[in-house]
Amino acid sequence: MDNIIDISGLDKSFGRTRALDGLDLTVRPGEVHGFLGPNGAGKTTTIRVLLGLLRADAGTVRVLGGDPWREATELHRRLAYVPGDVTLWPNLSGGEVVDLLGRLRGGYDKKRRDELLKRFDLDPRKKGRAYSKGNRQKVGLVAALASDVELLVLDEPTSGLDPLMEEVFRECIEEERQRGRTVLLSSHILAEVEALCDRVSIIRKGRTVETGTLADLRHLTRTSISAELATTPVGLAELPGVHDLRVEGLRVRCEVEADALDTLLKHLASFGVRTLSSHPPTLEELFLRHYQDSPTEPVAAR
Amino acid sequence: MNAFVGTGALVRLILRRDRVLMPVWILLLSLTPVLLASSIKLAYPTAAGLAQYAAESRSNATFSMLYGQITVPTLGGMTFWRSATGMTFLALIALLTVVRHTRTEEEAGRRELVGATVVGRQASLAAALITTFAACLAVGVLVTLGLLTQHVPAGGAVIAGLAWTAAGWMFATVGAVAAQLTEGAGAARGLALTVLAVAFVLRAGGDANNTWLSWLSPLGWTYRADPFGSPRWWVFAAAAAVVAALGGSAMWLSGQRDLGAGFLPQRSGPADAGRGLRSAMGLAWRLQRGALLAWTTAFAVLGVIFGGVAKTTVDLFVKNERLGDVFQQLGGRAGMSDVFIAGMMSIAALIVSGYAISAALKLRTEEASLRSEPVLATTTGRFSWLSSHLVFAIVGPTVALTVCGLIAGLTYGASVSDIGRELPRVLGAALVQLPAVWLLAGLTVALFGLLPRLAQPLGWTALAVCLFLGQIGAVLRLGQALLDVSPFTHVPRVPAADLSAVPLLWLAGIAALLTAAGFVGFRRRDIPVT
Numbered sequence: 066m067d068n069i070i071d072i073s074g075l076d077k078s079f080g081r082t083r084a085l086d087g088l089d090l091t092v093r094p095g096e097v098h099g100f101l102g103p104n105g106a107g108k109t110t111t112i113r114v115l116l117g118l119l120r121a122d123a124g125t126v127r128v129l130g131g132d133p134w135r136e137a138t139e140l141h142r143r144l145a146y147v148p149g150d151v152t153l154w155p156n157l158s159g160g161e162v163v164d165l166l167g168r169l170r171g172g173y174d175k176k177r178r179d180e181l182l183k184r185f186d187l188d189p190r191k192k193g194r195a196y197s198k199g200n201r202q203k204v205g206l207v208a209a210l211a212s213d214v215e216l217l218v219l220d221e222p223t224s225g226l227d228p229l230m231e232e233v234f235r236e237c238i239e240e241e242r243q244r245g246r247t248v249l250l251s252s253h254i255l256a257e258v259e260a261l262c263d264r265v266s267i268i269r270k271g272r273t274v275e276t277g278t279l280a281d282l283r284h285l286t287r288t289s290i291s292a293e294l295a296t297t298p299v300g301l302a303e304l305p306g307v308h309d310l311r312v313e314g315l316r317v318r319c320e321v322e323a324d325a326l327d328t329l330l331k332h333l334a335s336f337g338v339r340t341l342s343s344h345p346p347t348l349e350e351l352f353l354r355h356y357q358d359s360p361t362e363p364v365a366a367r
Numbered sequence: 368m369n370a371f372v373g374t375g376a377l378v379r380l381i382l383r384r385d386r387v388l389m390p391v392w393i394l395l396l397s398l399t400p401v402l403l404a405s406s407i408k409l410a411y412p413t414a415a416g417l418a419q420y421a422a423e424s425r426s427n428a429t430f431s432m433l434y435g436q437i438t439v440p441t442l443g444g445m446t447f448w449r450s451a452t453g454m455t456f457l458a459l460i461a462l463l464t465v466v467r468h469t470r471t472e473e474e475a476g477r478r479e480l481v482g483a484t485v486v487g488r489q490a491s492l493a494a495a496l497i498t499t500f501a502a503c504l505a506v507g508v509l510v511t512l513g514l515l516t517q518h519v520p521a522g523g524a525v526i527a528g529l530a531w532t533a534a535g536w537m538f539a540t541v542g543a544v545a546a547q548l549t550e551g552a553g554a555a556r557g558l559a560l561t562v563l564a565v566a567f568v569l570r571a572g573g574d575a576n577n578t579w580l581s582w583l584s585p586l587g588w589t590y591r592a593d594p595f596g597s598p599r600w601w602v603f604a605a606a607a608a609v610v611a612a613l614g615g616s617a618m619w620l621s622g623q624r625d626l627g628a629g630f631l632p633q634r635s636g637p638a639d640a641g642r643g644l645r646s647a648m649g650l651a652w653r654l655q656r657g658a659l660l661a662w663t664t665a666f667a668v669l670g671v672i673f674g675g676v677a678k679t680t681v682d683l684f685v686k687n688e689r690l691g692d693v694f695q696q697l698g699g700r701a702g703m704s705d706v707f708i709a710g711m712m713s714i715a716a717l718i719v720s721g722y723a724i725s726a727a728l729k730l731r732t733e734e735a736s737l738r739s740e741p742v743l744a745t746t747t748g749r750f751s752w753l754s755s756h757l758v759f760a761i762v763g764p765t766v767a768l769t770v771c772g773l774i775a776g777l778t779y780g781a782s783v784s785d786i787g788r789e790l791p792r793v794l795g796a797a798l799v800q801l802p803a804v805w806l807l808a809g810l811t812v813a814l815f816g817l818l819p820r821l822a823q824p825l826g827w828t829a830l831a832v833c834l835f836l837g838q839i840g841a842v843l844r845l846g847q848a849l850l851d852v853s854p855f856t857h858v859p860r861v862p863a864a865d866l867s868a869v870p871l872l873w874l875a876g877i878a879a880l881l882t883a884a885g886f887v888g889f890r891r892r893d894i895p896v897t
Contacts, residue, residue, distance in 0.1 A: 158638065
């Protein structure tokens with residue numbers, strides 16, 4: 066089966082501002098794909114191009130096998146979108162907006178809509194201007210999740226939701242995955258992406274800097290090791306791929322690149338290991354590296 | 368006085384935000400009287416000339432209705448009379464400015480951001496009123512100074528300036544009260560505009576036949592201040608009382624309520640969408656039906672007034688012996704009423720163009736607030752979304768003008784006991800205006816498609832230009848080429864003149880072309896442009 070979303074070399078400028086600069090993104094059928102980047106990295110711009118609202122300056126964009134700019138309305142029948150900041154009509158009730166958007170998409174499941182309203186604890190009778198930000202977000206989410214579509218495009222969907230509701234949202238996405246729907250989830254909340262996503266693309270300044278499964282990405286990064294040894298270690302500093310080494314008597318702490326892990330462990334073992342703890346990098350650390358270190362060259366894991 | 372802490376800072380914020388807008392309207396409004404004075408002086412250099420100008424104008428009830436009653440046929444008197452519409456515009460701008468800096472801010476959540484700093488409960492309202500009062504005062508002072516350059520009596524010039532300021536101040540406080548009552552800024556504007564409209568209609572109805580009706584309207588007080596005749600000082604005492612009462616009420620209301628809340632109840636809506644709400648068109652209907660209803664009602668009332676005063680006007684004219692000749696030239700009683708009807712309907716057309724433009728600009732509001740985005744991410748195409756609002760910009764004014772024409776025709780026809788003859792003539796006078804109205808709607812759509820960021824300012828500027836050319840273009844003796852810029856210049860003066868189809872077809876054709884340009888532009892451009 067073809068990719069659900071296939072973007073390569075996407076450029077988009079607004080006047081002199083270059084929002085997207087050769088962006089690549091591939092989303093496979095049935096996966097929950099995390100689309101990560103800091104504010105202003107181009108996530109929303111990319112999504113608007115995917116929806117055919119913005120016209121690409123250069124590059125190819127395919128969504129559900131079609132060109133979003135030319136076949137926007139046909140493709141929109143098969144996808145549902147929740148903007149990052151859901152704005153509602155002040156004089157329409159939440160229930161009316163959910164129904165309207167569902168109908169405009171060409172069909173939704175009324176029973177699932179009612180069930181979702183209950184799960185998200187949303188009062189559908191309130192008028193748009195009476196909802197808080199989180200509740201507006203729920204209106205958008207319920208409308209999208211109740212729709213009968215193949216692809217969900219969610220732009221920072223949990224912004225404004227409380228932790229309880231974030232949990233409900235995670236359950237819902239898990240259900241969507243089980244139904245075989247594809248989800249593109251843009252976010253800068255890492256825990257959310259770690260918990261939900263099969264694969265992740267990280268973008269920065271309009272460019273994709275990493276793509277792959279979380280395992281793939283961790284492969285590219287350092288593991289934190291701390292160990293207590295039987296004898297005083299020597300020669301650790303000379304090992305390749307070991308960073309931030311600190312030796313205090315028998316205690317060792319360091320960071321190690323993935324392909325140097327084996328060598329390090331063998332070396333440590335020769336001094337007699339009493340305790341050892343290692344933890345894989347959190348996405349947080351991945352993220353910090355990408356946005357605080359010097360620019361990383363795009364890594365091929367596509 | 369804790370409640371007013373931070374007012375100074377908020378005043379500066381308002382001045383910073385309105386640093387272009389405010390000077391522009393202050394200058395435009397305050398220049399009107401001096402421009403009019405110099406052209407009147409040029410056209411009627413002698414006292415006899417002015418007296419004749421006054422006599423002709425007095426006999427025309429359309430003029431009395433629009434500008435009020437003429438008191439003294441001097442340069443100052445005629446200038447104050449002719450520029451009185453400016454006071455209504457100052458009142459309009461003042462109330463919009465106050466709502467813009469109070470309820471709009473509150474609805475957008477910015478008041479909350481500011482309110483959490485060291486800013487008192489009343490500071491926002493106080494700052495909005497202070498700046499608006501200051502701007503209205505500036506207009507008044509400039510009006511006085513402008514008139515002084517034309518060598519009118521100094522005392523009269525000062526009173527004229529005061530009258531302008533009073534109109535602005537009174538309606539600024541109307542805006543302030545309205546902003547306390549409703550939760551939505553749109554509703555607050557609607558409420559304040561309704562008050563202004565009622566005040567204008569009362570004044571217009573009273574001034575058409577010089578009856579007491581005008582005294583019911585605060586706007587009527589300022590129109591009847593008579594600065595160059597025998598000044599009515601008590602008018603200013605009454606205005607001050609209104610300002611104090613409404614301003615005080617607004618402050619009191621603002622002190623009583625919660626942030627973001629209003630006094631008019633906010634009802635909850637249905638849990639499910641009705642059957643009508645299933646398409647872009649259904650959504651546009653929900654968003655635009657209130658305005659359609661309001662405008663149609665207002666134009667029905669306008670129709671009753673037009674139809675009602677048409678006969679009285681002609682009666683007054685016939686009684687005026689001195690004007691017998693003019694009367695005959697204009698084609699007797701029938702000719703006179705035809706001129707009146709054509710004049711009234713061209714005014715109605717300018718007003719309804721405001722509706723056409725605002726209905727078309729709903730597109731822009733929806734886009735800029737990002738509400739169009741989720742709709743356009745459904746199977747709704749760009750064309751059908753654009754069309755759904757365009758329908759209201761085209762059909763809405765058509766409905767309003769048709770209702771106005773029908774009711775004016777029935778009322779006038781009944782008053783002369785000849786509905787069969789008058790109804791189609793009056794209705795025709797209304798309908799003939801439509802292509803020019805559509806042209807302005809089309810222009811707004813073209814701007815929306817091609818220059819979205821400028822759609823709002825340029826759309827309203829176009830209407831302002833038409834108003835300017837139509838209202839004072841002739842008095843200022845602007846060239847025909849300039850007057851021709853306004854589509855309304857080309858509308859045949861039916862029923863006073865013959866119906867000629869050619870200009871109407873041109874206007875409709877240009878309207879269609881502009882609309883098409885808007886569609887093409889919108890199809891090609893990025894969404895949303897914010």
